Amino acid sequence: MKYNLAEKLGVLKAIDQVIRADDRIYEGEAIFISQLATVVHFDADLFKKAREIEMDEAMAILKAMPEEKKEALARMLNEAANADGRVGDEELRAIYRIFTRIGINIDDV
Numbered sequence: 001m002k003y004n005l006a007e008k009l010g011v012l013k014a015i016d017q018v019i020r021a022d023d024r025i026y027e028g029e030a031i032f033i034s035q036l037a038t039v040v041h042f043d044a045d046l047f048k049k050a051r052e053i054e055m056d057e058a059m060a061i062l063k064a065m066p067e068e069k070k071e072a073l074a075r076m077l078n079e080a081a082n083a084d085g086r087v088g089d090e091e092l093r094a095i096y097r098i099f100t101r102i103g104i105n106i107d108d109v
Helices: 005-019 027-040 044-052 055-064 067-082 089-102
Strands: none
Touching: 005 027, 005 044, 005 055, 005 067, 005 089, 027 067, 055 089, 067 089
């Protein structure tokens, strides 16, 4: 799936929120990010830029994406949360907040 620059920033911001929800980035999460870089086509500089954008801006970008991209994002967030072999409550809360803000019904995922 192809994402424009704004969508990449929004997606990366959301993923960063999930993997950093427990205040630590585990090895599996770092590996997930590097694998995602080849699929979504981003580099470390873009990831740094995503960290710098405001959460409200990222959520507005994600909310405007078509449903198929939101579904792909939901899968990516799930994979990010599972990347370290465990899904913590903080990660689940982060995903729930993102879903709520961008209009993904958790029951549909």
